[in-house]
Amino acid sequence: MKTTLTVFLKEVKENLRDRRTITSALLYGPLIGPVIFVLIMNTVLTRELNKADQPIKVPVIGAEYAPNMIAALKQQGLLPQPAIADPEEAVRNQGAEVVLRIPADFGTSWRKGEASQVELIYDSSQRDAGSSVERVRHMLDAYIRRQGAMRLVARGLAPTLMAPVTLDERDQSTPQSRAGQMFAILPYFFVLTVFMGGMYLAIDLTAGERERQSLEPLFANPVPRWKVLLGKLAAICAFSLTSLLIGVTGFGICGRLIPAEKLGMVINLGPSFAGQVLLIMLPLVILLASLQTLVAAFAKSYREAQTYLSMLMLVPALPSILLSVMPVKVAEWMYAVPLLGQQVGITQLLRGGQLSAQEIATCVISGLIVALLATLLTARVYSTERLAISA
Structure with a gap:
C-alpha cells in the first residue's frame, strides 16, 4: 500500500499545480451546472410570473x-x-x-x-x-x-x-414532487460533474505521461503495475469526488435562489439529500475513473485521449435521455443497473420520496461490482507491454 499511497500523493500534488485540471475539476465542472441552471430557471420563472x-x-x-x-x-x-x-x-x-x-x-x-x-x-x-x-x-x-x-x-x-x-379532481402531487419534475435533469448534471472532475486527470496520468515518455520509466521500477494503477485511480477518484461535493453544494445553494414557492413548489436540496446523493454516486465515481483510464490507455497522445473521452461522455447521458422520452414505472431491478440506478434514485429524492436501505444497498453494491470489473480490465491493459511503449 505504500507504493499506491506514494503514487496517489504524487499525482494529487502535481495536478493541484495544473491550472487546467483545477479549472475543469474544481471550478468549471462542478459549478457550471448550478450557475446555468439557476440563471435559466430564474429567467423563465420570473418572465412567466410577470x-x-x-x-x-x-x-x-x-x-x-x-x-x-x-x-x-x-x-x-x-x-x-x-x-x-x-x-x-x-x-x-x-x-x-x-x-x-x-x-x-x-x-x-x-x-x-x-x-x-x-x-x-x-x-x-x-x-x-x-x-x-x-x-x-x-x-x-x-x-x-x-x-x-x-x-x-x-x-x-x-x-x-x-x-x-x-x-x-384530486391531485396527489406534492409541492416537492412538482419541483422534482422541474429538476428532472439534475441527475445528469451530477454524473457530468463526476465525469468532468476526473477526465483531464485521467488523460494526463495515462495518455499525457505516455506522450511525455514518463510512463515507461515509471513502469521500469520493481513494483507491481496494479499498485501504480490504484494510486492513479485513487487520485482521479479524489478529484471526481471533490468535484461532486462542490456540485451538490452548489445546487443546494442555487436551489434557494429559485422562486419555486411562487409556483407552489418546494425544493429540498439540503444536507440529507446531499448525503444520499454522495453515497449512491460513490460507485459511479470509481467506475467512471476506471473507464476513463481504460479509454485513455488506448490513446497515444493527449489530444487523441480527449477525443475518445469526449465520445465516452455521451454514455452517462443515455439513462437521462431514455427516461425523459420513455417514462417508465420505477422497479427494484433498476437500482442494480449503474447510471440508471443513480438516475432513478436521485429522481426519487428530488420528488420528496425516501430511498430504502435495500434500494441504497442495491445501488451501491451493484455499482461497486461493476466498478471492480472495470478496474480489473484496466489493470489487465496496464500489464501489457504496449502501454509501456511511449508514442
Whole structure:
C-alpha cells in the first residue's frame, strides 16, 4: 500500500499545480451546472410570473361585433389590441402570441340563440405562446360557461342541466414532487460533474505521461503495475469526488435562489439529500475513473485521449435521455443497473420520496461490482507491454 499511497500523493500534488485540471475539476465542472441552471430557471420563472400578473395584450379582429364579450374579457385581464391584417402570418412570425377573431355574424347568431363561433389563432410550436394561449382560453371558457348558464335560467331551466356529471379532481402531487419534475435533469448534471472532475486527470496520468515518455520509466521500477494503477485511480477518484461535493453544494445553494414557492413548489436540496446523493454516486465515481483510464490507455497522445473521452461522455447521458422520452414505472431491478440506478434514485429524492436501505444497498453494491470489473480490465491493459511503449 505504500507504493499506491506514494503514487496517489504524487499525482494529487502535481495536478493541484495544473491550472487546467483545477479549472475543469474544481471550478468549471462542478459549478457550471448550478450557475446555468439557476440563471435559466430564474429567467423563465420570473418572465412567466410577470406575464401572469399583468394584463395580457391580444389583438382582436371584429371586436365591434361582440362588445359585451370583450367587456367581460377585459374584466378578466384581457387588454384588446388593434386588429391586424394577416393574423396567421403575424402569429407565425411571432408578431403576436395569440389573436382573437370574431366573425361579422356573431351578433346575429347570438340573438337567435344559436352557437356563435370565435377563432383563437396561435402557433403551438412557439414555446413562449403557451401560457398566453392558456390564459385566453381560460377566459373564453369562463365566459362561455357563464353565458350558457344564463341562457338556461332565462328559459326557466336549471344551469346544472348543462353538467350532468361533475368532476372532482384530486391531485396527489406534492409541492416537492412538482419541483422534482422541474429538476428532472439534475441527475445528469451530477454524473457530468463526476465525469468532468476526473477526465483531464485521467488523460494526463495515462495518455499525457505516455506522450511525455514518463510512463515507461515509471513502469521500469520493481513494483507491481496494479499498485501504480490504484494510486492513479485513487487520485482521479479524489478529484471526481471533490468535484461532486462542490456540485451538490452548489445546487443546494442555487436551489434557494429559485422562486419555486411562487409556483407552489418546494425544493429540498439540503444536507440529507446531499448525503444520499454522495453515497449512491460513490460507485459511479470509481467506475467512471476506471473507464476513463481504460479509454485513455488506448490513446497515444493527449489530444487523441480527449477525443475518445469526449465520445465516452455521451454514455452517462443515455439513462437521462431514455427516461425523459420513455417514462417508465420505477422497479427494484433498476437500482442494480449503474447510471440508471443513480438516475432513478436521485429522481426519487428530488420528488420528496425516501430511498430504502435495500434500494441504497442495491445501488451501491451493484455499482461497486461493476466498478471492480472495470478496474480489473484496466489493470489487465496496464500489464501489457504496449502501454509501456511511449508514442
